Amino acid sequence: MDNKLFTPGPLNTKLSVKEAMLHDMGSRDKEFLEVVNEIRSELLDIAGLTPEDGYDTVLMQGSGTFGVESVISTVIPNYGHLLLLTNGAYGDRMKQMAEVYGIRTTTLKYKENIVPLLEDAEDVLQNDTTITHMAIVHCETTTGIFNDIEGIGLLARKYNKVFIVDAMSSFGAVPINLKACSIDFLVSSSNKCIEGVPGFSFVFANSSILETCAGQARTVSLDLYSQWIDMKKNGQFRFTPPIQTILAFRKAIGELRSEGGIEKRAERYRLNYQRLIEGTEALGLKTYLNKKDQGYIITSFLFPEHLNFDFTRFYESLHERGQVIYQGKLSDTNCFRIGNIGQLYLDDIENLLTAIKEVLEEMGMTFCIAN
Numbered sequence: 001m002d003n004k005l006f007t008p009g010p011l012n013t014k015l016s017v018k019e020a021m022l023h024d025m026g027s028r029d030k031e032f033l034e035v036v037n038e039i040r041s042e043l044l045d046i047a048g049l050t051p052e053d054g055y056d057t058v059l060m061q062g063s064g065t066f067g068v069e070s071v072i073s074t075v076i077p078n079y080g081h082l083l084l085l086t087n088g089a090y091g092d093r094m095k096q097m098a099e100v101y102g103i104r105t106t107t108l109k110y111k112e113n114i115v116p117l118l119e120d121a122e123d124v125l126q127n128d129t130t131i132t133h134m135a136i137v138h139c140e141t142t143t144g145i146f147n148d149i150e151g152i153g154l155l156a157r158k159y160n161k162v163f164i165v166d167a168m169s170s171f172g173a174v175p176i177n178l179k180a181c182s183i184d185f186l187v188s189s190s191n192k193c194i195e196g197v198p199g200f201s202f203v204f205a206n207s208s209i210l211e212t213c214a215g216q217a218r219t220v221s222l223d224l225y226s227q228w229i230d231m232k233k234n235g236q237f238r239f240t241p242p243i244q245t246i247l248a249f250r251k252a253i254g255e256l257r258s259e260g261g262i263e264k265r266a267e268r269y270r271l272n273y274q275r276l277i278e279g280t281e282a283l284g285l286k287t288y289l290n291k292k293d294q295g296y297i298i299t300s301f302l303f304p305e306h307l308n309f310d311f312t313r314f315y316e317s318l319h320e321r322g323q324v325i326y327q328g329k330l331s332d333t334n335c336f337r338i339g340n341i342g343q344l345y346l347d348d349i350e351n352l353l354t355a356i357k358e359v360l361e362e363m364g365m366t367f368c369i370a371n
């Protein structure tokens with residue numbers, strides 16, 4: 001049996017999703033092009049959108065970062081000015097991209113346990129009318145914090161800015177109303193909460209804005225505009241597509257529908273999260289974030305303050321029991337992370353909690369375990 005992945009992805013997937021990959025198809029085959037078109041319209045549908053809402057979807061080869069980079073490097077013109085709000089590694093990665101492409105950027109950087117403040121963003125928008133675009137990560141997977149995309153979106157609408165959201169680890173897990181949040185570009189990837197396998201990212205794009213981006217891309221392969229035009233014209237990727245990953249993704253969307261859509265999946269993930277928190281609290285583990293800011297996708301836990309605690313041993317002992325957790329990614333606090341997304345159910349959370357208890361006992365940390 002495969003290990004259980006309590007990570008931010010790649011995640012455990014259904015057997016049916018993996019089995020969907022057992023086919024060969026040519027990248028120009030009519031059958032394959034139909035699958036691409038089907039996925040593009042299914043994505044709109046599961047997001048509660050129709051083409052009349054003014055959105056379209058574009059698939060982009062590569063991992064999630066490639067999707068984010070295709071947006072940053074294509075949709076912000078040379079005269080553009082990006083207001084970036086960041087409280088973690090993935091927000092910082094967008095800043096790094098903007099720097100590489102020489103995009104003028106104003107960054108509001110917060111500590112990893114603080115949600116970016118609307119009043120700070122509004123202050124910048126009032127004082128600097130050259131800002132053209134705004135960007136933020138929805139679930140900053142560095143910690144698991146949920147950022148306020150609705151509030152930032154309202155500011156984007158009020159000040160008429162293009163709004164970019166990295167929803168890598170939240171799309172499929174959290175119902176997101178793109179229109180209500182005034183989101184113009186939203187990025188996620190195949191191996192997150194749609195529960196497909198790795199290989200491509202996808203972008204929801206405000207069609208009328210993407211229309212204006214011809215010739216703006218700063219790279220050849222990540223040109224979101226050209227990819228969109230070709231995909232609209234004939235369903236083709238410009239360069240070799242990850243065929244089997246796409247087939248798996250179509251199946252994963254079908255499985256999401258069978259589960260009852262994003263709302264129902266959100267419910268399962270939320271239950272997983274609640275049991276995880278209850279169970280780890282009983283074991284004496286403490287979370288890094290305030291409960292009110294903590295999302296239900298991935299949770300950062302502080303290293304227990306106990307001389308016997310050794311993260312490598314903890315990780316490896318859990319791994320030997322088939323339970324894979326994730327190391328921390330915080331700049332100044334020792335944490336590890338536990339995700340509860342993908343093909344995970346309450347029984348899996350229970351098994352993980354049992355394994356954690358055993359390992360803490362093995363490490364002689366029983367005092368940490370509350371009765």
Ligand SMILES: Cc1ncc(COP(=O)(O)O)c(C=O)c1O
Nearest residue numbers: 008063064065090141166168169
């Ligand atoms: C919020 C967020 N953005 C970007 C990425 C990068 O995605 P990838 O590792 O697939 O390139 C991740 C990965 O977990 C993420 O969680």
